Structures are given as C-alpha cells and as structure tokens.
Amino acid sequence: MKEYKNLKRLSCKQRHRMSALSLVGLGMMVLSIYFSFLPGFSFDVSMTLLLLSTGFALLFFILWVGFTIRGRTSPGNLTPSQLQIVDSELPTAPGCENLIVTSQALVSIKAGLVLLPLSDILWVYPYTITEKYNHLIPVWKHSTMTVCCRSGKQYRFNIKNSLNAYRFFRAELLKHKQDVIFGYDTELDVMFRENRRQMILLAQSDADNQRL
Numbered sequence: 001m002k003e004y005k006n007l008k009r010l011s012c013k014q015r016h017r018m019s020a021l022s023l024v025g026l027g028m029m030v031l032s033i034y035f036s037f038l039p040g041f042s043f044d045v046s047m048t049l050l051l052l053s054t055g056f057a058l059l060f061f062i063l064w065v066g067f068t069i070r071g072r073t074s075p076g077n078l079t080p081s082q083l084q085i086v087d088s089e090l091p092t093a094p095g096c097e098n099l100i101v102t103s104q105a106l107v108s109i110k111a112g113l114v115l116l117p118l119s120d121i122l123w124v125y126p127y128t129i130t131e132k133y134n135h136l137i138p139v140w141k142h143s144t145m146t147v148c149c150r151s152g153k154q155y156r157f158n159i160k161n162s163l164n165a166y167r168f169f170r171a172e173l174l175k176h177k178q179d180v181i182f183g184y185d186t187e188l189d190v191m192f193r194e195n196r197r198q199m200i201l202l203a204q205s206d207a208d209n210q211r212l
Helices: 005-036 043-077 080-089 162-174 186-194 196-211
Strands: 099-101 105-108 114-117 121-133 137-149 154-159
Touching: 005 043, 005 080, 043 114, 080 105, 080 114, 099 162, 121 162, 121 186, 121 196, 137 162, 186 196
Parallel strands: none
Antiparallel strands: 099 105, 105 114, 121 137, 137 154
C-alpha cells in the first residue's frame, strides 16, 4: 500500500479517526478514575462513567483493528497494475456518499478502505427499511446499497439517500461495463443464491443486446 499514496491516505484517514476516538475513550477512563478519588464525588457515578468510557474506548479500538485488517487485505482483490490505475484516478474520480468509482474498482471509505473490482460486480440494488409509528408516520429509515459479485460475495453499503447513491453508481458503472444487473427482484435473489452461473449469462446477454 505504501507505493499507492492516494489509497494509503484514504486508509490512514479512517484508521486515524478510530484511533483518535479510542484515545478520547481512554481519556474519559482516566478522568473517571480521578473523579472517584475526589471528596464528595459519588463512587457509583464514577464507576458508571468508567464502564461507559471503557466500552467507548473498546468499541473504537475494535473498529480500528477491523479497519486496519480490511485496509491491508482489500487491495489483494486487484492486481498491482489495477491498483496503480485506481490510485492515479482517485483525485479526480466521481464519488457519492464516500463511494468512489474508478475505471477499475469501486472504492468505499465508509467503514475502512474497501476495493471492489468492477469486473467482479454482477448485481446492484438499493434497499430501504422504513419504520412507521402506528403504521402511518415514518419515524426511522435505514437505506443500503447492495453489491453482489460473481464470486458470490455481497457488500452492503449504508447510505443516506438510497436513490441518489444508486442512480450515481449505476450511471458511473455503466460507463465502464454493461454486464451488470440493476434493481431488486425475488427471482434474481433466488438465481444469485442457487444458480449464479445463469445470472452471469443473463447479465452478459443484456450487455450484448445493448451493444446491438
């Protein structure tokens, strides 16, 4: 990763953020211990603060470890020549909600550095869960964009606006490859899980028809 300065910068940015939050948690732990020795300060309150700060620090330390591992293993999905192209395109490549599309890979910096080869992408669809109060008033919404690969792997990226990110990714991806299926369907879901080879042939057939 050292020879790819733009990729290294993205990876380090995520890890440094998690390490900084871990240090904040450690600082809170020290303060909690200090407060416990102050006269008149409730021991129960200081122990509660200590437990909360410990959990806070531990959570972000685990995330830091996960981001570090992902940042080191994800580049293995691409060849050195592909990594060089991705690294050179990053400064000017279009992006939306921390998803960047280059000619060789989808680059995500939402939860650590993820490099997904465009050649492996088979199926893309958005999905939104809306929680309603009394089945009428929307109170909570969670959106993801799912990217399913020819290798069988699936990646779900949390996004704030599913349609905007989905439309962006579809438009940018089609500039580089056409053998991709877009949109969700239960039959496609079954096909991906049980007969992925047929789904690959379907995507290729659609791409051939678009070229005619």
